[in-house]
Amino acid sequence: MSSITYLEAIRLAQRRALEEDPRVFIYGQDVGGFGGAFKATKNLAKEFPGRVLDAPISEDAMVGLAIGAAIEGMRPIVEMQFADFSTCGFNQIVNQAATLFYRTGTSCPLVIRLPSGGTPGGGPFHSQSMEALYAHYPGLVVMTPATVEDVYTMLLEAVALDDPVIFCEHKFLYYHLKADKLPEEALPFGKARIARPGRDVTVVAYSAMLHEALAAAEELSSDGYDIEVVDLRCVRPIDTDTILASVARTGRLLVLSEAWPWGGVAAEVIARVATEGFGLLDAPPQRLNARETPVPYHPALWGTHRPTASSVANSLRQLLEL
């Protein structure tokens, strides 16, 4: 069987959503005949005439349109060309979509796909990880799938959900991450997954950082350490129970995020473990984030800006000595 990439899984999930639910439509820049900047909607405009529509370069209005359509019972999927550009639609997302149900009792079932995270040469405005910003706002679900299987099942889950979903798909995983087939079943909504069981340290990661964590865990296994890796999958809601259960087994915690540390997902995980599971810890909880500058352009700088398997392995060795 031919292998399916993370990107193709996104396309196939959208295809299936369009096929199975007449309320679904896709709206975004270049998503129509062109098939999207990354080809995540390739051929879909042809297969589903009138339901995959090119939008003007108007992120605010794109999201506003999705909100109005969702109010009327549609299930819009908005593609932001890059997650970074969602700041131009930020007002509609956080002030209109996120508040609608609490204010009015009317649900706002929409999905905003954010091609997220860094790639070599991406630079400051095509590399950002926005999940912490959106997770801050009550009313928004924020998904951060790290595998081909998850990106497929979670995108379908996002479309089916009655709440607005910010779907952070990682561009670095688009092409090189592959699976033989797509799953028919998935973990329950909002559940984290033990991606690698272990007993010495818990590494909590999500999105592309999962793979750096797994590589670091593999590296440390040759030194005789047994690292447990938790894949959050979804950062809001966040599965505190699975994290605490893992820390209860290992006593040590390292949280990884490609985003900046200040007020981020890693900070939130550590705050939850410190407040709800302080007694489980044998050492101070640690985090490893991106460096606190804009995301640099040159691969040599970028490769040092974000956590990598080798920097994760270093952090793990330090944590094991604490």
Place this chain on the structure above:
Amino acid sequence: MNPMVAAVGQKNDFSGVNRIGNTRENARRSYRTMLESRILEEKLATLYRSGKIVGGVFLGRGQEALSVALGVHLRKGDIYAPLIRDQAGRLAFGDTILDTLRTYLGSSLGSMRGRDGNIHRGRPSEGYHAMISHLGAMVSTVCGSLMAKRFRGETGVVGATCIGEGGTSTGSFHEGINLAAVEKLPLVVVVANNQFAYSTPNNRQFACDDLMIRAEGYGIKGRRAEGNDLLDCLAVIGEAVGEARAGGGPQLVVADLLRLVGHGEHDDASYIPAALKESPLGRDCLELARTALLENGWISDEENAQWLSSIENEVDETSTKVLREPAPDPAEEDWNAFSVVGRSDSDEEET
């Protein structure tokens, strides 16, 4: 005058056009709704001054004619996203004195249940969008609801929203109208140019001669209405709504007027020059409408007096009733911003 302004002016000369909105019944209903709006807003101001309403009170005094003219031309099944000074249009669209008072007073029985207040009210599932404070944002949500209707094959519907001249400076306003034009949506946008955005005069807000020329730039139809003349507003907005409903694409209506109150009841509007208040722009649309209806023989003094007293009674009684209604109880409040996530009857947990 530059050539573009001249061209647009020519395009929008309606002297020979049949003014479909200008009927006796529409005028009577509009005038009665304007009276309701005025009397209700006076009650809101009183409640605010006596400390019964928290936050703010934002009134549409002087803008009722323009506001109501849009509301009366909309039907069930249409989409309406009113803004800050649209009490009259809201009542015409189907909002009630009761729900207005409940929302301002934060009653747990109101549609916003104390979770949002004053002008931030609506029933989105009934096509009545609840504005957010960020100006221009409602233009594209109306577009989205119209897109949904298009997907479902519903025709003959209109979506309408209102904004002030200040709101036309926002990116959202531009993006929303441009998108509507690209999709040829049946959108009507009414701009109430009341000369001041809070305290900022037009010469600090925009530099074109006339906001209506922007319609040309978007490739949509623009019209001008006399903002304090009910019959003119009814006629011009009637044409705009009719053309949108018939498939003519987005419509812009710009009307000059003056708000006869502050931005909110906390504001004495001392920045509005006396000369402007005394100019034709400062004439009270309610007085002008009453005179016009009396002159046309569409109401009598007796009927006008009857309407006044009946509305005053309704507003007083409703206010007394709502003041006795329960406030929201923090202990009973559903402190969950999600629709399904974290609900006990679903497996979708928010921890």
